Amino acid sequence: MAKKTPAKNINYFEKYIRWFWILFSSGILFIILIFLLASWGVFGEMPDHTVLENPKTNLATEIISSDAKTLGKFYFNDNRTPVDYDELPQHLVDALIATEDARYHSHSGIDTRGTLRAILTLGNGGGASTISQQLAKQLFHGEGSKNTLGRITQKVKEWIIAIRLERQYTKEEIIAQYFNIYDFLNNADGIRSAARIYFGKEPSELDLKEASMLVGMFKNSSLYNPRVRPELTKNRRNVVLAQMAKYDYITEKVKDSVQQLELDLNYSPESHREGIATYFREYLRDFIKKWIEDNPKPDGTKYNLYSDGLKIYTTIDSRMQQYAEDAVQQHMPRLQAEFFHQNTPQRNPTAPFLELTVGAIDTLMKRSMKQSERWRKMKYDLKKSDDEIIASFNKPTEMTIFSWEGEIDTIMKPWDSMRYYKSFLHPGMMSMDPQTGHVKAWVGGMNYKHFQYDHVKTSKRQVGSTFKPFVYATAIDQLHYSPCDELPDTPFCIEKYKYGNPEEWCPKNSSDEYGGVRTLKNALANSVNTVTARLIDKVGPQPVIDLAEKLGVTTEIPPVPSIALGTTDLSVYEMVGAYSAFANKGVYTKPVMVMSIEDKNGAILYQFTPETRDVLSDEAAYITVKLLEGVTQYGSGVRLRTKGADEYRAEYREIITGYPYQFTNPIAGKTGTTQNQSDGWFMGMVPNLVTGVWVGAEERAAHFASITYGQGASMALPIWAIYMRSCYEDEDLNISKEDFVAPKELSINVDCSKSGELLEDNKGEIQETPDELEF
Template identity: 65%
Template sequence: MAKAKKKSVDNSFHPFIKWFWILFLSGILGVFLIFLLAAWGVFGEMPTFERLENPQTNLATEIISSDGATLGKFYLDDNRTPVAYEDLPENLVNALVATEDARYYDHSGIDGIGTMRAFIFLGQRGGASTISQQLARQLFVGVRSKNLFQAVTQKIKEWVIATRLERNYTKEEIIAMYMNIYDFGYNADGIRSASRIYFGKEPKDLKTEESAVLVGMLKNSSLYNPIRREQLVLDRRNTVLSQMEKYEYITEEEKDSLQALKMDINFSPESHREGLATYFRMYLQGFLNNWIKNNPKPVVAEGERETWNIYLDGLKVYTTIDSRMQKNAEDAMAEHMKKLQAEFFHQNTPQRNPTTPFLDLEREEIKTIMERAMKNSERWRTMKAAGKSEEEIRESFNQKTEMTVFDWNSDTREKDTVMTPMDSIRYYKTILRTAMMSMEPQTGHVKAWVGGINYKHFQYDNVIQGARQAGSTFKPFVYAAAIDQLRMSPCDELPDSQYCIEAGKHGNPEPWCPKNSDGRYSGNMYTLKRALANSVNTVTAQLIDKVGPKPVVSIVKNLGLTREIPEVPSIALGTPDFNVYEMVGAYGTFVNQGVYVKPVMVTRIEDKNGSVLYEYVPETKDVLSKEVAYAMINLLEGVTEGGSGTRLRHSFNKNDALYKEIITGYPYEFTNPIAGKTGTTQNQSDGWFMGMVPNLVTGVWVGGEERATHFKSINYGQGASMALPIWALYMKKNYENPDLGVSKEEFPAPENMSINLDCSKVIQVEGEEDDLEDDLDLDF
């Protein structure tokens, strides 16, 4: 009986065992079937094998300086530059794995333990999305749907894609892809941008606590954003550090010390209107757009665009700009212009100048300028496009409104204020503008490019768009023609006396009798070297009369100054308009032993895979002999040894304190060889300085947007006061960094010099911008 009873008990468990296996096998079959259906696209389109091999993401074009720094990027929505796994710091990878997927190296895309936990506790004890699944969602699935059925099918697709990603990529590649794809906010697309924007450094330089901040943001970068919610992000960072300690990536002592640290956020937004070399980057944008028109993609894959896109294709543009010299240039400009602008405001109050900011203009002329500025404004264009009547538009220009305007005295260079749009136009007319370009003469490589004082508020690039009268900086071209054509020497002498070129000669329409800047004639004999140093107009007039305007224009054209230049004697005093880009290229020829090298800004362009798409070919031209070029350097050295550029070298006893208030950084006290030329145009509308050392040529221009915006006195309005200080500050900063290699040596002289440079006597007389004590005889 007992035996029969045991048999009865065993039979009673058969149905349970049977159903267990049926449910178990059905579950496995169901999961397999779900995966199969998802793979077939039943739950929506799945990425093809080709897309898995080459996931498409928008990549920003990166602008790279000659010293390897990123100057900026071009992008539309995605400011993304990929980083290889090898360039990710170990602490970042550890923080990611500890926080997001502790068993990452043990699964194949799906974490079984985590998935079971999520099902059992309904996600209350953590989710189950692996790093691979999160990457799948970012690349191919998208934002989680609020519809339950769609959310479930999205999850299934994530599982399928995650397992495929694990088959196609290594664990390291998946981590790199995930960190490169994530949007950290504030245009920080991917870890490279996030590291630069939030901490001002490359990913490889991130500290453990900084990596913890960025990994903490992966939970929700909009919520956990250090700029908006500092305390919340700090708490989240400390949670990440706790996870790193839990999984033994750091010790408890390290965790405690790191959690005690404050967040050291160095917020450096990357936008098209902010950052380093903004004007140059906008020039480069035009350069690339022109290059794209003439250079279609050599190989076009199916579904790809036939033309390059600078915002999406991840190009790398290698430039000649040196980020260190660029920063020096921008800092020097800001340092001097802030001070110069303050003095301009001081002198142009309505009480001192009723027509401020304009001088020497009648009321109707001022009205014309303001009317033109109003009609060219963005407000006018926008309102006209919206169908507003002219009467409505004009009325709006006289209504006070809240606005943000440029302001030198603010750390952000702008201030919030209330004024009428017409008053804002007048205010901006008072702001002095500038341009600066620095070039290596032997190669033509442009090292620094400053197109203005602030790109956000002043987008006109005065380096290459603006052209202004060259003033006395044109005179060296006349001297070069005379030495080249007539074999004159810097030691040849001409008298400083009234000199006239009669009507009809050299195409002159009427008699031309130029005066010196002070209206006086000394009657003394001047060597060419001293005459150029002191910008003696009468001597320059005699030279162009001797050589003729045509040879001067011919030389100027060969020096890269390609604008229309009338072949008349008056050009000798710098009446034609040129821009800084042209002038630097031309002066570079003197340093480069008579060989003109066209300025170059881009050396190479590569695609995202490193294939070279473009390499520049130097454009050169022999213009002057080595002897003539060196003779010009000798002449221009005289400017800094005994002429208008002397203040680069010496400290004067009289009025030193006053001069320090006027000119930033004075005294400069350079002792190395410097060749240069100041320039000042009529009414002090433009101030120039061209400065040269053996391996660097730099041009600086300063002036108002309107020629009628200028200083009343030459004491402030001359090139030696407006432009020269920027050059001096820039060079001082360059010399402070020996790694830049800026020369302090002598200019190299040619062998067997045939032109006499040994002037036994140099006569010192007053001339334009000559005597500092006269310059400081202020009358305000």
């Protein structure tokens, strides 16, 4: 007979069972209560449905070229531009899932299996955070708490938010958000910035090696920083590749092969002072700020240029912009080398200045000192006295200075660095489609990091002979002159007080050679001052000024005859806009740089409206163009047509005055050289592209001593030629090589047999002579 279990033991067992279920149920209820309290915001604010639908992240404003390339961004701290899931390559997504959340597609925000493993092993078996949880932390919590209770409550909040995110978004949308939110360091916020900064690519272009490196950085981007710890980062990348092989995303053979490869970074920092079109981007910043002031959001608040994720669609063509910058980079170091050669202390004791006394140079330098950023900061930010500031300019200081061979770390007095920078020649260049007004390239200088002053729109310098076409166009429009009409090339004076002239004005040809007659085409091609003076005397200064204003020149021009020779200071921007009307059949089209602005959701906020006006008759514009063609056929721009080389200093002949351009297509243009060779200009036109180039030093007293290098044909024309050669080689740009289109009815003769002949005293290539500006 079986022995009965004592009733007392049964009661104890039942008691234990009861207490187990009470404790178990209490634990479950406690966990539920914790989750409820957390969801109610007891442990801190929780995002509601609206916030989850539109999580607040700072998005950089993106500047987009006409060929759909990113030129740059505006941002303060977050250089973030989001991408959609379909812009991510599959191996990038696979690498993330294999490394961070292998069961991503089988859970709803919380990986129960991984969580239990983490609890049982006290975290030694690996973390249990899902991609959704990590996104929740990135979006709404940031850094973790340092105490145990805080970590627990934060983890609970992450679980709740993760579940809500899974309900709110698809799995693909969550992955895209996670890639977009992460900070990869070095201003690489989000996967798009990271791909561009570390590899110079768009995310869709990342290969397996690159994708696995970026995914490896998710563990700790500060620790796995490829620029600081490349070997450690490479090891982490190889762990990612091993995880991908483990979960059959790649084969063992592929894993072994890729693990042997180096990181192969193509570090391309995205900062406001680096990259492409830096001067244009700075102009654009001011443009958008003004637009923001006048165009508030529907709720009355203002857009934030640095965090609202605006998209600015510009007219700049990234290819043409690069060609323009490359042209400057090719020509300017060579020109600068010659300038340095001519301005050594042995050859020029007042280098880099000419015709200035020591006292005048000291005055100039002191003026520059008080205009400097260093003076402004010390005077107004640090409240230093003038004596203290002046003393600081004479104290040796560690600094990094610009050179064409690369930046130089040195110790130098700020005063000496100022004088060093006065030696540099600067470029300004703008290229525009004359029919649409679309600005295709904008180079405001040679290095924005060291020289912030823009030489396209802000800077205005004497334009020299490039102003003469306005005089000729006025004469053609009013007096119906033909390119074949002749005027005497003899000394000529405009009497005192005529046109308000304070003194009798007798401009000279710089060669002091006169005689005979010249056709208008020959006279403009060779920048003959006496002929231009005769023309402005026939039409008067005011009609020329009126024409310039209609052509978009906003600078005030004094109504005196000397303007005919280019005494006025104008910008490259004004000159290109004005010349474009000649190529556009007499119709002025205002230059445009911004086509449209969109918000982060793609809604159009601004749409460009073209501004045009008729300025000249089709016939007058065409005849002016035919005159300007003479400049490149046999005038001061003839080196565009030849492969000659002048017999100047042999070591620089090939790189400075050698010109193997050999253009054969129709080109209308005009060189310009101001008195003392302070400014060199070239304005060049083909039917669908007008480009202006200026070169000169910051101070007009710093210039070449002779016309050999100091003329527009040597200083500015080579930049135009190198740029155009690159544009023509890129057939996708469709830059015209055709003739300028003639009007259907042409009443003025342009085909005269002698219009292309040179006078007997002008043989070979014509060197432009500086314009005589004295009264």
